[in-house]
Structure formats: C-alpha cells, structure tokens
Amino acid sequence: MPVTEPTRFQVRLRAPIDEVWQALTDPGALREWLSEYAEVELPSRYEFWGRYTPEGDRPRQRLLLAEDNVLRFAWSLGGTETVVEIVLAEDGGETSLAFSQSGLPDYAAMLADPDSSLGMMHTFWALSVANLVDHVEGRPLTARCDLTSPLMREEVQIGAPRGEVYSSIADPEVFTRWFGARIEAENHVGGRWAMGSLETDPDPAKIVDLVPGSKMSLAYQDGVVASWELDDSDGGTKLTFVQSGFSDERPPYGMWMGWLSGLAELRRFHELGAWRPLWVDVHLEGTPEGLLTLDGK
Structure with a gap:
C-alpha cells in the first residue's frame, strides 16, 4: 500500500x-x-x-x-x-x-x-x-457496530415530527447539510442517488422505494439495500434503518458504521436548537474536491 x-x-x-x-x-x-x-x-x-x-x-x-x-x-x-x-x-x-x-x-x-x-x-x-x-x-448514544454479527438493523428515536425527518432524508440538499457529504439525486422511484455528483459517480445507487413521509430505500450495484422507515412515536419519530442484500459471510461493516455515524448527526440536526456540524475539518487523502461539506449549508 x-x-x-x-x-x-x-x-x-x-x-x-x-x-x-x-x-x-x-x-x-x-x-x-x-x-x-x-x-x-x-x-x-x-x-x-x-x-x-x-x-x-x-x-x-x-x-x-x-x-x-x-x-x-x-x-x-x-x-x-x-x-x-x-x-x-x-x-x-x-x-x-x-x-x-x-x-x-x-x-x-x-x-x-x-x-x-x-x-x-x-x-x-x-x-x-x-x-x-x-x-x-449527556445525550443518548448511537448503537455500535457488532463486527461478529451480520444483523444490520437499528431503531433511533428522533425528537422531531415525522414529516421533518422524512424531508431531511428525501431532500438531497437537506441530506447534504447534516450528513457532511454532497448528495445528488433524482428524487423518484428508479432515480439515481449519488454521494458526490451524478455526473462523476459511475455506479450510483438507485431509489427503489419512496413513500412520502414514511420510507426511502436505496439499492447499490453490489446488491446492498439501505432503507429508512419512519413512524410517529411519543410526539417524535421512530426511524428504523436497515441494511440488507449482502452475504452473511462478508457483511459491509465499513458502510454500516458510516451510516450509523450519519444517524448520530441526523439526531443532533433535529434535536439541538443551535445545531452546527460536529465536524470542523476532515482530511482523507484523495477525497474528491467538493465531496465534503462541513459548514452545514
């Protein structure tokens, strides 16, 4: 290397x-x-x-x-x-x-x-x-990734209305704000979804399920499917996030930990009145220019 x-x-x-x-x-x-x-x-x-x-x-x-x-x-x-x-x-x-x-x-x-x-x-x-x-x-923690288990399902309670949480997942511009990486998407079933740019991503995910206010699912070229499902819960929203479609012999732990860290910031985005991105600066050699967005805009 x-x-x-x-x-x-x-x-x-x-x-x-x-x-x-x-x-x-x-x-x-x-x-x-x-x-x-x-x-x-x-x-x-x-x-x-x-x-x-x-x-x-x-x-x-x-x-x-x-x-x-x-x-x-x-x-x-x-x-x-x-x-x-x-x-x-x-x-x-x-x-x-x-x-x-x-x-x-x-x-x-x-x-x-x-x-x-x-x-x-x-x-x-x-x-x-x-x-x-x-x-x-003093806030609730996000589940850690169990590297001995192929189960990738997590429920998160978010103190915000379901419609607001759904918009922050389905709207690429809002997704970009809290996730810290630029998202571009064709926001309909069958549309492409890319981290970075649709023009430069040779293998974008595809939106395979989109139920306004309730659900969005992405399918990747390798067969992995990431799904967000939302339900009203105690005045807020219960978000169930599932990653599926992979071989139990080789679970995509790296991707799963990335999504879990995103869920932590999604909760902060909705629950902190004076929210600002957790990340001040990130350097990973070779990261495409413009991919990371750390200013919350």
Missing part, C-alpha cells in the same frame, strides 16, 4: 476539556462509547478490544504518550502498525479534539476494500467520535 498522509479530522465538543480527557482515558467510560472491553493504566497501558473493535479478538494497542491532554498510541491492524494521536484544546468554554492516524489507505484504496481492518478505520472513528461527543454532552 502506498504511503499516504495521516488521516485527520477535528471536532468540537460542548463539554469541559477535563471531562473529555476523562472519557478518553477512563476504562469504564471507554466501555460505554468505544469498545466492549478496555483496560487503562496510565502512563503504561491503553488497550481496548471486543466485538465493536476491528481485529478485536485481543488488545492490539501500545501506549506511546498520555499527558497534557495528548493521547498517542500504536495500533497494529492488518499487519500494519498505525499511530493514533488525539489532542485536546480548550476553545471558548468548549473542547476542540484533533485526531490523526497514520498508515491508513487513501480514499480510492478505502473504496476498493472498505471492509479491511484499515479500510474500516475511517467510519469506525466517525461513529466512535460521534458517540464520544454525545457521551460527554
């Missing part, structure tokens, strides 16, 4: 820096938002593993540094030693978190093998960090 620049991103958390540091370094907190198992003994040990962690049959991390709000550890994945670094900084009463991980594939290589341990890192951290943010902000 060619050498690439470290993948990096920055997020903001509406919590004091000490609380965020504790969530990153306390094993009990890690077991809530990150992994099934975690053991931490600073300054010598930082390990997490289990069914929510790629290659999680045993710990594969080696602590390099944990002081002054900087956490750095090596993580061996797919025969490659990667290095993860997380740096916290105070930001006007909030906390800025800067993340980087070396040794990961670029955008094209990730798409070519999204379910390798290295290819899954991008969406693994997208989901994990979304849950870290909700953990320190």
